[in-house]
Amino acid sequence: MENGISIACGPNVDDYHWMEVLMREAGPFFDGISLHHYALASYWEDKRPAIGFPENEWFSLIESALKMDELISKHSTIMDQYDPGKRIGLIVDEWGSWLAVEPHTNPGFLYQQNTIRDAIVASLTLNIFHRHADRIHMANIAQMVNVLQAMVLTKNEKMIKTPTYHVFDLYKNHMEAQRVDTSSILSKHTDFTVSKKENLLTISLCNYDLAAADDVIFDIRDSEIVSISAESLIGTAMDQHNSFDLPDNLTKQLFNDYILNNQNELVVTIPPMSVISLYVTLG
Incomplete structure (x- = not known):
């Protein structure tokens, strides 16, 4: 495509055969291939509530979101066979939580609430994308306003920022930065990503x-x-x-639960149900 890029219709989630055939037969003719993956708290036909959910659905939604890493890894392995130079981008053009619509709303509009659980889903997913930055050329949360895991919700003249909005705000310093390779031993429910831009190190964590x-x-x-x-x-x-009654019930706050030892050891205490970003200026 002159002055543009061409993106092929990619596999349905874990259809690795589709990826294999498309890369083998048509890889030279496109620049990207799409991939969708939505996080579900149950199975597809049983959309679970966005608020008022039981503890097991906190973890089932997060486990579904974490499947993104497996999908990207396995699809990338296939792509590497036919495109070792990583010219073709994996385009994750739809991702996020898909939950039950709010009561008394049009089910076709997919209007759902957005909680700290969705914020964790966003953080974990962005961390996964960072780890696969050599192959992920683009990634778009599915909707921005009023649909699925939205950034903002509106009602007439009112607008509120969702917890997912605040996670994207916490991660904005990673833009145009270089991912930093790390080695780590973490507890089961903790994850993080690190990037560097000039003398600024951005560390984003979730628990x-x-x-x-x-x-x-x-x-x-x-x-x-x-x-x-x-x-x-x-x-x-x-x-x-x-x-709309409590628009700042959950919002970004300053954080200071960290200790610096000997100018190079940083100890961070991450609270439960949280996303943290630290901005470290290096000399």
């Missing part, structure tokens, strides 16, 4: 345990830490969310 905080120690070598600032999104209930 999806429902009760326990977690300490993570970063050993930052070959550089001296000059300054640190941090922001957080911390839930106090599994379904904490914003509403």
